[in-house]
Amino acid sequence: xxxxxxxxxxxxxxxxxxxxxxxxxxxxxxxxxxxxxxxxxxxxxxxxxxxxxxxxxxxxxxxxxxxxxxxxxxxxxxxxxxxxxxxxxxxxxxxxxxxxxxxxxxxxxxxxxxxxxxxxxxxxxxxxxxxxxxxxxxxxxxxxxxxxxxxxxxxxxxxxxxxxxxxxxxxxxxxxx
Numbered sequence: 001x002x003x004x005x006x007x008x009x010x011x012x013x014x015x016x017x018x019x020x021x022x023x024x025x026x027x028x029x030x031x032x033x034x035x036x037x038x039x040x041x042x043x044x045x046x047x048x049x050x051x052x053x054x055x056x057x058x059x060x061x062x063x064x065x066x067x068x069x070x071x072x073x074x075x076x077x078x079x080x081x082x083x084x085x086x087x088x089x090x091x092x093x094x095x096x097x098x099x100x101x102x103x104x105x106x107x108x109x110x111x112x113x114x115x116x117x118x119x120x121x122x123x124x125x126x127x128x129x130x131x132x133x134x135x136x137x138x139x140x141x142x143x144x145x146x147x148x149x150x151x152x153x154x155x156x157x158x159x160x161x162x163x164x165x166x167x168x169x170x171x172x173x174x175x176x177x
Contacts (some may be wrong), residue, residue, distance in 0.1 A: 047105030047112025049157045049166040059158040059167035060095040061104075063088065066154060066174045078174035082149050086176070089139040091121045092158035095167055098130060102159040104138040105166070109152050115140035147176045 066072045066088050067080025080086055092104040105112040119137030156169040 047107065047114050047157065048103040048159050049105045049107075049112055052159065052163075053165040055096075055160065055165045055167050057095050057167055059156055059169045060093040060098075061090060061156045061158060061167075061169045062092075063090040063106075063154065063156055063169070063172055065089050066172070067176075069174055072154070072174050073170075073172050076173065078172070079177050080174060082147060082176040083144055085141050085144050086147055087139060087141045088115070088154060089137070090156065091124050091136040092117075092138055092156055093124070093133050093136045094158060094161040097161040098128075099132050099161045100136050101161055101167075102163045104159070105157040106138075106140050107155040107157060108142065108147070112157065113140050113142065149176050151175050 063072055064070065066078055067084065067086040069075070069078035069080050072078030088106045088108075092101060093099065094101045100118070104115045104117045106115050107113070115138040117138045118135045119139065120134055121137040122134055124136050125131050125134040152174055154172045154174060156172075157166045158168075159166045
């Protein structure tokens with residue numbers, strides 16, 4: 001039996017060596033411990049609420065994250081590292097019209113930053129039992145150098161659906177470490 005397999009093994013060995021003459025493309029899997037290169041966050045635009053009147057009603061909102069801090073309004077102390085860009089995201093809507101607003105600003109330490117607004121949030125629409133509130137998600141990212149180490153305050157402003165004023169959240173304290 002060994003005698004019959006020897007020529008076959010020899011032939012396979014020759015084929016394997018011949019196949020090794022040309023380099024094969026290699027696809028190295030990503031290193032799970034490597035960090036992705038951080039891309040500098042573009043400075044967010046100036047807020048839409050500038051020049052508008054503050055309305056007395058509390059904004060329909062949630063601030064889901066301030067950087068690494070989840071649910072910063074309810075989970076204090078909210079802390080995030082200062083060496084990375086700080087992403088602030090959540091949802092906001094006009095609480096009077098019960099519709100999406102014209103936009104959302106995130107005010108950090110008194111400076112209003114425009115946010116990308118209209119991201120799908122089916123959870124909000126389902127929770128409020130109002131289908132029109134699906135596209136109420138927002139996000140903005142501040143460059144790391146915009147927030148020095150120490151305490152800060154964030155406020156979410158929802159520009160009213162009619163565009164004539166804005167609704168504001170209570171101040172949300174957080175700290176950059």
